[in-house]
Amino acid sequence: xxxxxxxxxxxxxxxxxxxxxxxxxxxxxxxxxxxxxxxxxxxxxxxxxxxxxxxxxxxxxxxxxxxxxxxxxxxxxxxxxxxxxxxxxxxxxxxxxxxxxxxxxxxxxxxxxxxxxxxxxx
Numbered sequence: 001x002x003x004x005x006x007x008x009x010x011x012x013x014x015x016x017x018x019x020x021x022x023x024x025x026x027x028x029x030x031x032x033x034x035x036x037x038x039x040x041x042x043x044x045x046x047x048x049x050x051x052x053x054x055x056x057x058x059x060x061x062x063x064x065x066x067x068x069x070x071x072x073x074x075x076x077x078x079x080x081x082x083x084x085x086x087x088x089x090x091x092x093x094x095x096x097x098x099x100x101x102x103x104x105x106x107x108x109x110x111x112x113x114x115x116x117x118x119x120x121x122x
Contacts, residue, residue: 001025001026001048001049001113001116001117002025002026002028002045002046002047002048002049003020003025003026003027003028003047003048003049003050003051003113004027004028004029004030004041004042004045004047004049004050004051005017005020005027005028005029005030005051006029006030006038006042006050006051006052006053006056006061006064007030007051007052007053007056007082008053008055008056008057009053013029013030016051016109017029019106019109019110020109020110020113023110023113025113028041028045028047038056038059038064039064039067042064042068042074042077043073043074046074046077047077048077048078048116049077049078049079049080049113049116050068050077050078050079050080051080051082051109052064052065052079052080052081052082053081053082053083054081054082054083054085054087054091055083055084055085061081061083062081062090062091062094065079065081065091065094065095065096066094066095068095069094069095078097078098078116079095079096079097079098080096080097080098080099080100080109080112081096081098081099081100082099082100082101082102082104083099083101083102084101084102084103085101086101087099088101097116098112100112
């Protein structure tokens with residue numbers, strides 16, 4: 001599965017990249033700057049799953065999610081929103097496929113990805 005990591009915490013991106021590569025996923029990470037390029041990087045990468053932090057420095061992950069859900073070419077990307085704040089209801093209502101409250105256990109993420117792989121997605 002091709003997964004793109006978008007988090008402004010460089011350490012978090014590095015740890016998740018290693019974890020997910022060990023699970024044999026193809027990983028691409030947002031380079032951390034500038035945030036205005038996140039959407040164009042998503043367009044270029046076309047990941048199966050986007051792991052997206054709600055709170056980024058210059059742009060909201062919720063804005064990116066909203067834009068994805070209205071884009072006919074990108075709306076089927078599975079989006080897992082993450083945050084240190086309990087925002088599950090807001091994220092799911094906005095169109096996220098799942099929400100993980102930070103800090104989450106690695107198994108929470110890998111089990112979710114296995115579930116995605118087992119389920120067809122429209």
